[in-house]
Amino acid sequence: MSLLEVKDLQVRVEEREILHGLSLTVNPGQVHAIMGPNGSGKSTLSHVIAGKPGYEVTGGQILFKGEDLLEMEPNERAARGVFLAFQYPVEIPGVTTWNFLHAALNAQRKARGEEEISSPAFLKKVREVAKSLNIPQDMLKRGVNVGFSGGEKKRNEILQMALFEPAVCILDEMDSGLDIDALRIAADGVNALRSPERAMVVITHYQRLLNYIVPDVVHVMSKGRVVKSGGKELALELEESGYAQFEDAA
Amino acid sequence: MNVVAKTETGRALGDAFAVVRDRLPGKGKIADQRRAAFEAYERAGLPHRRIEDWKYTDLRVLMREVLPLAPAPDVAALSRAAAAVKAHGIDDAVRLVLVDGAFAPDLSDLGKLEKGLSIRALREVLDGGDGALSEQAFTSDTTNPMIALNSAMATDGVVIEVANGTVLGKPLHVVHVASGAAPVAMFTRSLLRLGRDTGATLVESYLAAEGAKAYQAHDGLVVAIGDNARLDHVRFVEDTVDAFNISSATVTLGAHAHFNTFGMTTGGHVSRYELTVACAGEHSKVETNGVNLINGKQHADTTLFMDHAVPNCASREIFRAVVDDRAHSVFQGRIIVRPDAQKTDAKMMTRALLLSDDAEADNKPELEIFADDVTCGHGATTGALDESLLFYMRARGLPEKEAQALLIQAFVGEAIETIASDALREVAIATARRWLEARA
Numbered sequence A: 001m002s003l004l005e006v007k008d009l010q011v012r013v014e015e016r017e018i019l020h021g022l023s024l025t026v027n028p029g030q031v032h033a034i035m036g037p038n039g040s041g042k043s044t045l046s047h048v049i050a051g052k053p054g055y056e057v058t059g060g061q062i063l064f065k066g067e068d069l070l071e072m073e074p075n076e077r078a079a080r081g082v083f084l085a086f087q088y089p090v091e092i093p094g095v096t097t098w099n100f101l102h103a104a105l106n107a108q109r110k111a112r113g114e115e116e117i118s119s120p121a122f123l124k125k126v127r128e129v130a131k132s133l134n135i136p137q138d139m140l141k142r143g144v145n146v147g148f149s150g151g152e153k154k155r156n157e158i159l160q161m162a163l164f165e166p167a168v169c170i171l172d173e174m175d176s177g178l179d180i181d182a183l184r185i186a187a188d189g190v191n192a193l194r195s196p197e198r199a200m201v202v203i204t205h206y207q208r209l210l211n212y213i214v215p216d217v218v219h220v221m222s223k224g225r226v227v228k229s230g231g232k233e234l235a236l237e238l239e240e241s242g243y244a245q246f247e248d249a250a
Numbered sequence B: 001m002n003v004v005a006k007t008e009t010g011r012a013l014g015d016a017f018a019v020v021r022d023r024l025p026g027k028g029k030i031a032d033q034r035r036a037a038f039e040a041y042e043r044a045g046l047p048h049r050r051i052e053d054w055k056y057t058d059l060r061v062l063m064r065e066v067l068p069l070a071p072a073p074d075v076a077a078l079s080r081a082a083a084a085v086k087a088h089g090i091d092d093a094v095r096l097v098l099v100d101g102a103f104a105p106d107l108s109d110l111g112k113l114e115k116g117l118s119i120r121a122l123r124e125v126l127d128g129g130d131g132a133l134s135e136q137a138f139t140s141d142t143t144n145p146m147i148a149l150n151s152a153m154a155t156d157g158v159v160i161e162v163a164n165g166t167v168l169g170k171p172l173h174v175v176h177v178a179s180g181a182a183p184v185a186m187f188t189r190s191l192l193r194l195g196r197d198t199g200a201t202l203v204e205s206y207l208a209a210e211g212a213k214a215y216q217a218h219d220g221l222v223v224a225i226g227d228n229a230r231l232d233h234v235r236f237v238e239d240t241v242d243a244f245n246i247s248s249a250t251v252t253l254g255a256h257a258h259f260n261t262f263g264m265t266t267g268g269h270v271s272r273y274e275l276t277v278a279c280a281g282e283h284s285k286v287e288t289n290g291v292n293l294i295n296g297k298q299h300a301d302t303t304l305f306m307d308h309a310v311p312n313c314a315s316r317e318i319f320r321a322v323v324d325d326r327a328h329s330v331f332q333g334r335i336i337v338r339p340d341a342q343k344t345d346a347k348m349m350t351r352a353l354l355l356s357d358d359a360e361a362d363n364k365p366e367l368e369i370f371a372d373d374v375t376c377g378h379g380a381t382t383g384a385l386d387e388s389l390l391f392y393m394r395a396r397g398l399p400e401k402e403a404q405a406l407l408i409q410a411f412v413g414e415a416i417e418t419i420a421s422d423a424l425r426e427v428a429i430a431t432a433r434r435w436l437e438a439r440a
């Protein structure tokens, strides 16, 4: 069974249709890349998968492990293993990263009927992951993303992904705002999570990221649809010729 | 003149006063003051919305009547009260308990008081004829009808004196308990006098014993903080949600003094807390902060009057209201900087969080500045929880109520963190957490 199946998805925002029948099938172990011009609907797709309010699904469906994802609350989706690394992570003043991650992890475990993780065990786990991503400990004591640089926010997203061990990870422009070294560290972090059971959907504008995280499938999105899919060479092709050739296809 | 027609209730209260008048403690001058105060109350009657200070808290609509005076607590009442007090204990504090408006020595920690600390019941002070102290306890403002009513009717309270140079190690915890099921009114008046070079922590709790219903707590606190003295004051209103709590505190500071006060209201159907702080000596510092966490049909009003009469003083107000269901939160903050009060530094920031469409919050900050070399500012915001933050948190697995709870804790945390004592800060955090858990 495929892990994530988006079928003929139609989505409206404030009376305007953004996704016009988008389909995508992601199998366990695969890495999919989604590329496409600004405003083509990539973030919209990721938001609808994660369950952000404000989007009206007017047609189609999303199945996660064969179950109707659209029927689930965002937190339920997270607990079942859907993870979105946000293009623009928000700042949450007054809620320490530490507390937030602990509460979130325990909420997910509780929803799955697992035992809560104790503070010492949690501390150990976060420390290990933070270290591997080159995230200083004191960042965890600050409010979630508060005063973090753009790159630090992105690394914090990868930290959460590593901590929650989701089944499907959607990474919305995780490379934007990262310097070359940080990009490599973050990509290593993502690669470390690749496994035969887990799938990744990597949204990016730049072929460079795909040198680090090598995709199995590349999709081109334009005007709310997938207009072309292919192997990793499709990304190189796009780098050469741009999106103009797909404008008409859409 | 604004002539107010007397209501049935007004007449009934007048009769009640006539009956109890001779049994109230304090003769001579105090009795005269009581009579004058009652007349002042009667002239105005229950405050209503056409009186500017009571615009958002119309007692003629909300309260309708002042209930008869509570009888002195019997053995059963005291034991019910003792159970309630136990559940709200503050670690290592000197506990002073008032049950149904009467000081309860058996429930209070009067043995082995620290050196320089004196504690007496107000009734004892008034009956003992300590004229100066009595008068100080009754110094109050007859222009506020509810404070006037409190002066007229107060049956008891605590009188606490801290001698010059004494820094108390233990906090003082004054607990007001309503014990009974019969709807009655309690009137208390307390006095705290801090001498020069002193330090003290005063905690006040308002609560009810199991089964107490629809009572009215009327309390007045008078505080004098001497030169170079510091008072930390924390107040918890945890009355039942059908009760009234109409209270005031009148605080004066000497020079180089420091007053840090924090109030948290989670209880009461209708509560009004009127805090008047006057800086009478230079280089003093005042921090008045608070949090309202209310829901259902609760109405909680904090009205602050900060009076800068002398130069070089600083005041800070941080107030946070969290309002759910059909509750109504009111914050009125008036800062007056008198002509001589140059170099005053006064800032006030109030924010309200509305958790439902029917929730209401009124913020009325007012600055009246008559000096030219001052730094003053205020800000007020009212809004809902940020949806984008909530979504981010839910996308990480937190159920909606839990995500809201974390954001609300952060929101009130900005005010709670101004409490100086770690232990009391923890009590405030725990109180907020209980409120949030009850909501989930």
Ligand SMILES: Nc1ncnc2c1ncn2[C@@H]1O[C@H](COP(=O)(O)OP(=O)(O)OP(=O)(O)O)[C@@H](O)[C@H]1O
Residues within 6 Å of the ligand: A013, A014, A018, A036, A037, A038, A039, A040, A041, A042, A043, A044, A045, A054, A087
């Ligand atoms: N809340 C909204 N209200 C109105 N229009 C919206 C809203 N959200 C998205 N849109 C519109 O939907 C379209 C797709 O936006 P989306 O953010 O999904 O694009 P994207 O492919 O992620 O672009 P980028 O590469 O710039 O991140 C855009 O035209 C955008 O303006």
Ligand SMILES: [Mg+2]
Residues within 6 Å of the ligand: A042, A043, A044, A087, A172
């Ligand atoms: Mg986008």
